[in-house]
Amino acid sequence: MASEKQIALYENFKAINSIEAAEYEQFDVKRGLRNADGTGVVAGLTNIANVHGYVVSDNEKIADEGLLRYRGYDVYDLLDIEAADRRFNYEEVAYLLLMGELPTQEQLDRFVAALDAERELPNGFTASMIMRDTPPDIMNVLARSVLLLYAYDAHAEERSAHHEIATAISLISRLPRIMVLTYYAKRARYNNESMIMHRFIPGQSTAETILSMLRPDRQFTADEARMLDIMLCLHAEHGGGNNSTFTTRVLTSANTDPYSTYAGAIGSLKGRKHGGANHQVLAMQEEIKRNVKQWDNDDEVAAYLAKIVNKEAFDKTGLVYGMGHAVYTKSDPRSVICKKYAEKLAVGTEYEAEFNLLKSIERLAPEVIVREKGTGKDMCANVDMYSGFVYSMLGIPEDLFTPLFACARMSGWAAHRFEEIVSGKRIIRPAYKSVRKGKRAYVSMSER
Numbered sequence: 382m383a384s385e386k387q388i389a390l391y392e393n394f395k396a397i398n399s400i401e402a403a404e405y406e407q408f409d410v411k412r413g414l415r416n417a418d419g420t421g422v423v424a425g426l427t428n429i430a431n432v433h434g435y436v437v438s439d440n441e442k443i444a445d446e447g448l449l450r451y452r453g454y455d456v457y458d459l460l461d462i463e464a465a466d467r468r469f470n471y472e473e474v475a476y477l478l479l480m481g482e483l484p485t486q487e488q489l490d491r492f493v494a495a496l497d498a499e500r501e502l503p504n505g506f507t508a509s510m511i512m513r514d515t516p517p518d519i520m521n522v523l524a525r526s527v528l529l530l531y532a533y534d535a536h537a538e539e540r541s542a543h544h545e546i547a548t549a550i551s552l553i554s555r556l557p558r559i560m561v562l563t564y565y566a567k568r569a570r571y572n573n574e575s576m577i578m579h580r581f582i583p584g585q586s587t588a589e590t591i592l593s594m595l596r597p598d599r600q601f602t603a604d605e606a607r608m609l610d611i612m613l614c615l616h617a618e619h620g621g622g623n624n625s626t627f628t629t630r631v632l633t634s635a636n637t638d639p640y641s642t643y644a645g646a647i648g649s650l651k652g653r654k655h656g657g658a659n660h661q662v663l664a665m666q667e668e669i670k671r672n673v674k675q676w677d678n679d680d681e682v683a684a685y686l687a688k689i690v691n692k693e694a695f696d697k698t699g700l701v702y703g704m705g706h707a708v709y710t711k712s713d714p715r716s717v718i719c720k721k722y723a724e725k726l727a728v729g730t731e732y733e734a735e736f737n738l739l740k741s742i743e744r745l746a747p748e749v750i751v752r753e754k755g756t757g758k759d760m761c762a763n764v765d766m767y768s769g770f771v772y773s774m775l776g777i778p779e780d781l782f783t784p785l786f787a788c789a790r791m792s793g794w795a796a797h798r799f800e801e802i803v804s805g806k807r808i809i810r811p812a813y814k815s816v817r818k819g820k821r822a823y824v825s826m827s828e829r
């Protein structure tokens with residue numbers, strides 16, 4: 382932390398870094414690579430996912446129900462969520478994203494075997510990378526672990542298709558293990574608790590592996606593992622424009638190595654406006670629960686949301702976490718699915734009141750935002766609104782909410798890296814217009 386004396390250096394931070402909003406308008410600069418109506422500037426083409434949330438007709442953006450397709454397949458169909466005998470799908474979804482086609486049984490078996498074969502971490506890795514100076518945020522350990530796995534790969538600088546696929550498979554396989562080990566390393570360091578280091582059980586799906594390494598008694602039900610599997614599938618991919626995947630694209634376009642690329646993507650996903658929002662939703666909900674006497678009273682809940690929007694409560698950013706999306710307007714299909722499962726799990730249990738509170742936030746926030754800000758955009762709950770709640774009901778600690786997102790999204794990032802390598806062809810390099818006028822004459826030290 383900087384001392385009081387040093388702080389003087391930062392006094393002008395805001396003034397020096399401010400650019401007038403009018404200048405953005407004057408030069409038609411697309412802030413956040415967004416057009417004036419909020420639609421994204423088209424920055425690339427992809428075959429990997431279709432994220433649909435509006436239609437543009439006569440140059441006008443018209444809100445629409447959300448739709449999400451992986452390689453052309455609707456997520457609803459892929460998950461076959463109504464089937465009583467549904468199997469684990471994350472591996473199938475990861476295969477589809479990486480290889481472009483649904484696997485045959487034989488291809489899937491080979492893919493699962495390849496994932497299984499990669500779970501082991503290099504000798505000494507847990508002690509040096511996970512248990513040493515463990516920071517409180519697991520996302521930072523995921524990033525540094527990925528970055529440093531480079532050191533254990535004799536071909537790390539190779540850019541062949543074979544190496545790219547092998548690296549992606551190895552990271553999809555290892556991230557869940559690193560995540561769980563880090564969770565226990567963190568508890569050992571900050572809470573003086575025992576370090577649990579369950580080994581993975583060969584042959585288990587990713588969801589089962591996570592639960593069996595995480596739970597002290599290693600026990601879980603088939604329904605719990607299927608629920609987690611659905612969550613992994615829902616978080617696996619979201620087009621080229623989401624912040625962490627675009628980060629993947631940007632780094633890949635510079636022709637850097639895969640480890641540096643995925644570490645950067647993890648850093649982006651940690652952001653509270655992106656994957657980190659699932660963590661914020663829970664913290665925000667806890668604050669609302671502490672400050673609102675009757676959780677089922679719309680007026681009370683709306684009044685507290687107004688405080689949040691007016692930057693008087695919670696983290697003072699003015700954001701209601703779990704609400705809003707850059708693409709979705711009427712609905713985020715992932716949130717629809719999460720909510721449905723959350724309801725199934727919560728009704729009739731101690732969680733029901735909390736679930737109803739989340740539903741109230743989802744229903745009330747759009748009108749509160751319009752009322753308090755005087756402007757509004759079509760806004761729905763996003764994937765982060767109910768995901769943390771589902772994890773909580775599965776007994777998954779909040780420290781793991783965003784890391785779980787990273788484990789799942791690893792397959793989407795890899796698919797986009799592959800596509801960028803083959804089809805990108807240009808270093809991503811947008812322009813920044815300099816608004817500083819004229820040249821300043823250099824002033825020597827004695828004259829300043």
Ligand SMILES: CC(=O)SCCNC(=O)CCNC(=O)[C@H](O)C(C)(C)COP(=O)(O)OP(=O)(O)OC[C@H]1O[C@@H](n2cnc3c(N)ncnc32)[C@H](O)[C@@H]1OP(=O)(O)O
Nearest residue numbers: 654655656658699700701702703704705706707750763765
């Ligand atoms: C996995 C994911 O990444 S899903 C998204 C998870 N993130 C969150 O839940 C955080 C809360 N939501 C948000 O911050 C935003 O809605 C985002 C980042 C998801 C999308 O942002 P955008 O589509 O770019 O919306 P944009 O930033 O243009 O917002 C337009 C206006 O609505 C406001 N707004 C948007 N979302 C919210 C919100 N959840 N709460 C309050 N105000 C909001 C913005 O502050 C902005 O107001 P301003 O014009 O006064 O600055």
Ligand SMILES: O=C([O-])CC(=O)C(=O)O
Nearest residue numbers: 618619622623624707764
């Ligand atoms: O698409 C986005 O901007 C963010 C998002 O929902 C995701 O990455 O899953």
